[in-house]
Amino acid sequence: MFSDRLGATARAIQAHFDLILGKLDDLPVVHAMRHATNGGKRLRGFLVMEGARLHGVAPERAIWPATAIEALHAYSLVHDDLPCMDNDDMRRGQPTVHRKWDEATAVLAGDALQTLAFELVTCPEASPEPWVRADLALRLAQASGAQGMVLGQALDIAAETAERPLSLDDIARLQQGKTGALIEWAATAGAVLGQSDPAPLQRYARALGLAFQIADDLLDVTGDSAMVGKAVGKDAHAGKATFVSLLGLEAAQHRAAGLVEEACDSLAGYGAEAETLKEAARFVVTRAH
Amino acid sequence: MFSDRLGATARAIQAHFDLILGKLDDLPVVHAMRHATNGGKRLRGFLVMEGARLHGVAPERAIWPATAIEALHAYSLVHDDLPCMDNDDMRRGQPTVHRKWDEATAVLAGDALQTLAFELVTCPEASPEPWVRADLALRLAQASGAQGMVLGQALDIAAETAERPLSLDDIARLQQGKTGALIEWAATAGAVLGQSDPAPLQRYARALGLAFQIADDLLDVTGDSAMVGKAVGKDAHAGKATFVSLLGLEAAQHRAAGLVEEACDSLAGYGAEAETLKEAARFVVTRAH
Numbered sequence: 001m002f003s004d005r006l007g008a009t010a011r012a013i014q015a016h017f018d019l020i021l022g023k024l025d026d027l028p029v030v031h032a033m034r035h036a037t038n039g040g041k042r043l044r045g046f047l048v049m050e051g052a053r054l055h056g057v058a059p060e061r062a063i064w065p066a067t068a069i070e071a072l073h074a075y076s077l078v079h080d081d082l083p084c085m086d087n088d089d090m091r092r093g094q095p096t097v098h099r100k101w102d103e104a105t106a107v108l109a110g111d112a113l114q115t116l117a118f119e120l121v122t123c124p125e126a127s128p129e130p131w132v133r134a135d136l137a138l139r140l141a142q143a144s145g146a147q148g149m150v151l152g153q154a155l156d157i158a159a160e161t162a163e164r165p166l167s168l169d170d171i172a173r174l175q176q177g178k179t180g181a182l183i184e185w186a187a188t189a190g191a192v193l194g195q196s197d198p199a200p201l202q203r204y205a206r207a208l209g210l211a212f213q214i215a216d217d218l219l220d221v222t223g224d225s226a227m228v229g230k231a232v233g234k235d236a237h238a239g240k241a242t243f244v245s246l247l248g249l250e251a252a253q254h255r256a257a258g259l260v261e262e263a264c265d266s267l268a269g270y271g272a273e274a275e276t277l278k279e280a281a282r283f284v285v286t287r288a289h
Numbered sequence: 290m291f292s293d294r295l296g297a298t299a300r301a302i303q304a305h306f307d308l309i310l311g312k313l314d315d316l317p318v319v320h321a322m323r324h325a326t327n328g329g330k331r332l333r334g335f336l337v338m339e340g341a342r343l344h345g346v347a348p349e350r351a352i353w354p355a356t357a358i359e360a361l362h363a364y365s366l367v368h369d370d371l372p373c374m375d376n377d378d379m380r381r382g383q384p385t386v387h388r389k390w391d392e393a394t395a396v397l398a399g400d401a402l403q404t405l406a407f408e409l410v411t412c413p414e415a416s417p418e419p420w421v422r423a424d425l426a427l428r429l430a431q432a433s434g435a436q437g438m439v440l441g442q443a444l445d446i447a448a449e450t451a452e453r454p455l456s457l458d459d460i461a462r463l464q465q466g467k468t469g470a471l472i473e474w475a476a477t478a479g480a481v482l483g484q485s486d487p488a489p490l491q492r493y494a495r496a497l498g499l500a501f502q503i504a505d506d507l508l509d510v511t512g513d514s515a516m517v518g519k520a521v522g523k524d525a526h527a528g529k530a531t532f533v534s535l536l537g538l539e540a541a542q543h544r545a546a547g548l549v550e551e552a553c554d555s556l557a558g559y560g561a562e563a564e565t566l567k568e569a570a571r572f573v574v575t576r577a578h
């Protein structure tokens with residue numbers, strides 16, 4: 001059920017990217033945007049579509065913000081992979097943009113993907129309600145800028161030269177910016193589209209976001225690069241403090257499981273309809289085993 | 290009159306940046322955002338403020354999109370200056386962000402400045418009308434993404450390895466993306482804020498944008514780096530086709546002057562109130578002499 005829907009959403013988002021990017025000029029930067037938005041689990045887009053479904057929003061509307069958050073996520077990966085950042089050669093089992101093209105193309109493609117995300121949430125097709133479009137864009141900006149995702153990345157870089165190792169609270173703040181804020185945007189977008197209270201989905205997203213990051217840290221220790229689609233063991237190699245290094249493997253797994261339970265509990269008000277989102281929360285943690 | 294207003298607007302935008310960036314964390318990426326948004330003529334912000342004044346929009350509203358377009362412009366400069374792009378050491382008489390900090394900080398600061406631009410146009414302070422906020426954001430995305438500014442930059446990069454030199458039409462399309470689209474956004478934002486027809490200001494902006502780029506090409510030939518605040522003579526050195534190389538110095542100056550006249554004519558309906566915008570158009574060209 002969950003994996004069927006995840007797959008169907010991934011295909012719908014891919015088709016939407018094809019439609020939108022197909023209208024652009026035949027230039028390396030556009031090819032790079034296609035490459036960067038190709039593949040991946042589309043978990044963030046899935047959260048948008050499922051949240052929208054819970055609030056009776058048509059998929060033809062929800063596909064716009066769902067594609068937007070995947071464009072935003074793709075931009076962050078393209079720039080993260082740059083030689084001056086994480087210097088990664090592989091992503092989703094494919095060469096990274098700067099390896100397949102060059103750094104200039106990667107900078108520009110990432111820039112244009114960020115812009116595209118804001119275009120997709122503010123175009124009239126996303127919602128007939130102007131305030132919904134303005135609100136989605138404002139929330140997306142807050143989640144991804146210097147008080148959200150970029151803050152998380154900057155804290156991550158600062159941690160490399162910090163005099164004292166990060167505490168659990170530091171890591172939680174870092175991850176809330178780096179991954180959590182966008183997951184929260186994705187999970188609550190459907191409620192915003194449906195003009196309903198986003199609070200239950202926000203609670204779900206906060207627990208899920210933390211579980212997701214712990215799972216990511218676990219993957220770096222227990223995964224293999226073929227399965228993960230990118231290099232592993234980098235955190236331990238770099239001596240980085242992570243949830244796993246601070247809590248230990250078993251306690252980190254336990255913590256992640258507790259967060260999944262918390263995420264599921266916060267959806268109680270939606271009844272059986274929310275089962276797929278609960279499965280998504282379980283999936284996020286089990287992929288790390 | 291014009292230079293007084295330009296100066297006053299520059300100070301107001303600086304104060305607004307201080308207010309907004311002052312709320313962010315004390316991190317290198319935030320210092321870099323301050324550095325990148327410091328100085329400059331603020332011509333784009335000025336166009337927003339003047340267009341708003343023509344439509345009776347309060348400066349307290351207009352300052353938000355005026356600061357937004359300067360944030361967007363600053364992001365484009367920070368990324369343009371990167372070693373993989375233009376590799377510039379100086380900007381506005383100061384070291385570029387990647388020279389003062391490092392490349393990772395420049396990538397992130399540029400990213401966060403783009404995000405900030407969308408936050409500033411969609412926050413409720415910019416306009417009480419949600420559709421105005423959504424429309425400003427959508428137009429900004431269209432002007433700055435892969436069909437606007439990034440397209441212009443990509444065409445510029447493609448031109449370096451093109452088999453045939455660019456024609457005047459090619460250069461006009463390139464510049465319409467690279468500089469023109471943002472100038473158009475800036476000049477029409479006031480009409481959007483005032484919920485009026487942006488057509489006259491759009492005509493003004495199209496002529497102004499082209500005049501601006503020709504003036505820029507002229508500056509590269511006739512300016513000195515101390516006055517311009519960045520390296521000059523780069524285009525000729527790189528053998529790049531420009532308005533000046535294709536038209537010749539005198540014809541390019543003549544063309545720019547004709548465009549300024551066209552820009553001024555399109556403001557006829559606004560009467561004496563538009564005098565400052567006309568002076569702005571004249572200024573854009575005379576700075577190149």
